[in-house]
Amino acid sequence: MRGERRARAAGAWLLLAALAGCGAQPPAGDEVWAEVNGRPILRSQVEKYYQRQVGLQPEPPTAEEIQARKLAILNELIQDEILWQKAAQANLLATDGEVEARLEELRSTFSPEEFQQQLTAQGMTLEELKAELRREISLRKLLDKSLAAGLEVSDQEVTDFYEQHQNRFRFLETQYHVAQILVTPRPEPQVRNLKNDDAASDLEAQRKIQALLTRLRAGDDFRELARNYSEDPATALAGGDLGFFAESSLAQAPPALRAAVQQSVVGQVVGPVRTPSGYHLVKLLEREEPGQRELADPSVQQTIREQLLAHKRQLLEAAYIERARNQARVANYLARQILESHRVAP
Structure with missing residues (x-):
């Protein structure tokens, strides 16, 4: 789970880039590749996103592969434009406060310099990013409200699963479900x-970790202290949560850290533990012993319910989007050009 938050943030940049500029009017020299209820989607939008993807490919694509990828990108933009228009009609567009909150969440996973580098790499200004965050939030609000009635899981469904x-x-x-606060004995980039x-030094690190331990013993919340002071960039903002580790995977951890986890009582904070990475305060959040988990276990029920909800949501979103597309007036001019260039009859 280390780095999962950062991976999600990186994925958000790609999604936002894909949405960039939907509904814009075509500038001189551009070409309309599709229309959704009369609103254009431009060739330049598709090309911009395609260029970000082509650099990731190990070898140059064929002409047909290029066209197929651009057609797929265009279809994604068409879908997003359809949903955006429905969100506007339903008065579900994101508020300024929602946009600012999402922006801060995105910023929090990067340093200021890295955040600006991401903007530059995606060819976006801050205002363009805010506009696309507004679109992303609006589409999520639309789907959440539209699908709510169908997103229920009965006790019988849980039992059957x-x-x-x-x-x-x-x-x-x-x-083992583990969280940590890490303080390193060196300046971190x-x-x-x-x-x-x-x-910034070993002495400062020792003083800091002892001060944090004192606050924990006085009753301060571990998660909040991790969010405020942990120097592990992958887990600090998640409250130090490292996720679950199987017994066998702990063999890869430094011996002192492994012993701290294995010998801990759930809810107990152990440390400071010194490793090559620095000083750790370790908290065991959960311990799951080997064996069969019964349905009566609340965590089992919750896991099943979450899985069933995710499956239902995936199905309902696909059906909802397909129905919305059927209801929209869509013209895909790129698809028409491809067929005509290969002399495929209407």
């Missing part, structure tokens, strides 16, 4: 805690 997939809830070894707090 468990009966059919009991092997998924049989653990072969102990699982990327500090992403909320206080931007960074120990």
